[in-house]
Amino acid sequence: MEELVTQEIGSFRKPTYLSSKFRSYKEDEFEQVARKATMETLDLFDKSGLMNIGVGGEMYRWEMYEHPASRMDGVKIYGPVRSFDNRYYNKGSVYGEISRKEPFHMEEIELFKGMNKKNIKLPVTGPYTLMDWSFNDHYKSREELAMAFGRIMNQEIRELKAAWGDKVLQVQIDEPAATTHPDEMEIVRDSVNESVKGISGIETHLHVCYSTDYGLLYNIAPSLDISVYNLEFANRDPISLSDHRSGYDDVKRFKEVADSITKKISLGLGVTDIHRDFIEPTQLIKERIEYSLKFMEPDRLRINPDCGLRTRSREVGFDKLKSMVDARNEVAKAL
Template identity: 30%
Template sequence: MKKLLPTSIAGSLPKPSWLAEPETLWSPWKLEGEALEEGKKDALRVTLQEQTISGIDIVCDGEQTRQHFVTTFIEHLDGVDFENRKTVRIRNRYDASVPVVTQAVTRPKSVFVEDAKFLRSQTDQPIKWALPGPMTMVDTLYDDHYKSREKLAWEFAKILNQEAKELEAAGVDIIQFDEPSFNVFFDEVNEWGIAALERAIEGLKCETAVHICYGYGIKANTDWKKTLGSEWRQYEESFPKLAKSSIDMVSLECHNSHVPIELISLLKGKKVMVGAIDVATDSIETPEEVAATLREALKYVDADKLYPCTNCGMAPLSRSVARGKLEALSAGAEIVRQELTLKRSA
């Protein structure tokens, strides 16, 4: 029998201090050459063990082998110049120096497949693997070749589809596409963003997910959140169309956010990864706080479609805080699981 309320995390976990600088996004590697490759494998083992011991049901790589959730993938593509960078506005929020698309983008070889095979060899639990979504990739570059966000997104979608098929063949159970841009560029989401996402998942037999959130707990994101008012209704723009799409699961940020929980009802029929852990604070949730978020969500999504999760990745947090949050997520889900079992047997 399939476990009710299977827990997972949205993406990243902190890296061990011997691999990269702790509590830092874009943290440079402390190792190089063969030592770095060995170190990354060790970090995968460690992050897997931390999830397993904490009771996480659907495990992931914690993004231990990549510096950034978007750029690491792009680094492995041809047609992108990382030397002559340009400054662009990322998600209408902050300026960043980014690589430039100078010619047609192609993927000469797989990016994460060997890492996924290694993780698969270490565990019998279901594995989720995150890839950047096409729209968010477009928003992390300066395009000097296609001169069209939509055309570039379509090319990225084709490349992502190649990678996703190889990840599926490597034994990945759920492939998640990270699309924080879906909370910003509403017209583009409906015009071509969801279509590009569907192109990225074309032909996959494993489960697929899209993760949409309000970002890591970095200052640029927390400052932006302060401008969103008392109700964050951004999901309202994309959920109705996502509900009609072929994506299996949708992830959203719930705990300590101003997202009206009833927006989940716009995803009728989909599995929903409910963010019950706030990644923008060092304060560790109690199991009861997690349970309260899940109980609210259950008013709008069936129990067999609810997947307790974190709001976003936890790379910028300390390992002890991240571990505490994983344990709280598992314990909170277990409280609600027990309540549901009692109800069913009553």
């Protein structure tokens, strides 16, 4: 097993030619432009030395909720609601039984299959987050709606895997809302498990960021069908150099859970903060990795940013990835 695999989490800032006309391109024109942006982003990822390239920064997707929601029957988007300040997202209303109108991510799978890329990780929006970010005007309970989204995601992942072929496909289920309702962790577990139920040949990742308590997630890990947990840590760690990285103490808790269950689970370690332009120096990231290695074996640790880098400019995003890869390489050399 390769040690300290570097990976990105999903999104990367789109080039202006794509973002400025994202919704106004005609279908065939959009395909060309999104492909061009993906190739340019892959080029950046290659230059950074990243080992797993995701899907080239999610250039085919505007936003993680709207992308799948707008491809479903039973969901209507009436307009944006505020996330913070003057930032908005299109929140859908579930008004009837939901079903998939068309695949969500087939273009990406076909593109990467055509390029014979193996080192990809496909992010998909998780069923619990889809439920939590929707108005529920139809289903009797939040649980029912989450499970309905889980069945849709199962259909999606199953078809993507079939299109991908025999090779193992890494699928990352994005669940930023996973720990926002502590009393609903069973719904998180059941709907995520529903998303991957009965699908073989996939390595399942779960990405949860900006949680106030990862312990809630660790509690359900024994019964969650997930192999790799890609989590955020850098955001809560000071940037001054120190042997003790307080933001990474949670890694110890993760290890305790990992040791208590029979299946092997790994940790994707967030080492760079995506909410600031500050480029973490190699030494700082090295310290973060080395501190985490006190608890986790290197073949169970992957190295990634806290979250998708779409909030940073492409230049800053690249510098952050490069610094991350350099730090990883130095640590790996010393192992």
